Amino acid sequence: MLCWPGAQNVRDLGGRALRGGGRTPYGKVFRSAAPEHLTDEGWAAAKAAGVRTVVDLRNAPAETQRLADHPVILPESLHGLIFVATPTEDPDDAEFLRVCGPFLDHPCCWADNTRLAPERIAAALRTVARAERAVLVHCAGGRDRTGMISAMLLHIAGATEDAIIDDYATGWRGAGAYAGHAWVYDADKGNWQRHPHAPTDAAVLERQVAERVPALREWIATFDAAELLALDDVRAIRALLAPTAA
Numbered sequence: 001m002l003c004w005p006g007a008q009n010v011r012d013l014g015g016r017a018l019r020g021g022g023r024t025p026y027g028k029v030f031r032s033a034a035p036e037h038l039t040d041e042g043w044a045a046a047k048a049a050g051v052r053t054v055v056d057l058r059n060a061p062a063e064t065q066r067l068a069d070h071p072v073i074l075p076e077s078l079h080g081l082i083f084v085a086t087p088t089e090d091p092d093d094a095e096f097l098r099v100c101g102p103f104l105d106h107p108c109c110w111a112d113n114t115r116l117a118p119e120r121i122a123a124a125l126r127t128v129a130r131a132e133r134a135v136l137v138h139c140a141g142g143r144d145r146t147g148m149i150s151a152m153l154l155h156i157a158g159a160t161e162d163a164i165i166d167d168y169a170t171g172w173r174g175a176g177a178y179a180g181h182a183w184v185y186d187a188d189k190g191n192w193q194r195h196p197h198a199p200t201d202a203a204v205l206e207r208q209v210a211e212r213v214p215a216l217r218e219w220i221a222t223f224d225a226a227e228l229l230a231l232d233d234v235r236a237i238r239a240l241l242a243p244t245a246a
Contacts, residue, residue, distance in 0.1 A: 007046075029241065031142060033175060062091075105143070165220075
């Protein structure tokens with residue numbers, strides 16, 4: 001957990017065990033919930049940590065508008081930052097909604113999401129691979145789409161199964177610690193709706209994590225995110241998160 005004032009569910013992908021030995025380095029890739037909660041001091045802390053590129057996995061404009069509970073920040077707080085929109089899903093794609101709509105908060109939909117939108121997933125990964133200095137990857141809550149992209153980055157870097165699962169579970173618990181709102185797909189009504197939620201009870205969070213781990217283990221065993229990318233981008237991710245193996 002990092003101290004960036006206003007930030008929600010912000011974490012470093014550093015410190016995760018690699019299959020070949022060693023751990024992912026700190027200060028290279030960060031993950032969080034929507035950064036609109038950051039204050040001026042929070043953005044200053046993010047930049048002090050090295051962040052220069054912010055990768056937004058959300059769908060615009062529905063999820064990216066500033067709301068009344070977001071702090072007002074000075075324009076200069078964002079100077080020096082590059083914001084890149086790389087949504088990982090097409091919210092208007094009927095097949096995506098049919099297959100993934102009921103499982104948008106579950107790793108069981110990751111393979112289908114990638115099958116239906118491979119270029120969108122690849123674009124997010126390429127942005128991280130080609131960014132200068134540190135990267136912040138985020139969605140709305142920092143657990144689902146951010147969890148998926150973080151798992152792919154760690155998978156490409158050669159992180160162990162337990163390291164990938166622990167990173168995912170930590171992000172899930174972190175998102176549950178905050179009240180918030182998100183867009184969810186209502187399969188019965190056939191539309192997207194804003195869904196407010198309160199902080200989740202710790203016991204409920206642990207049950208949710210336990211329900212998702214088997215699907216995540218299967219994904220780790222059967223999926224190869226490196227196949228989405230050119231070799232140079234795969235090498236760049238490995239150099240970023242597994243420098244001793246690059």
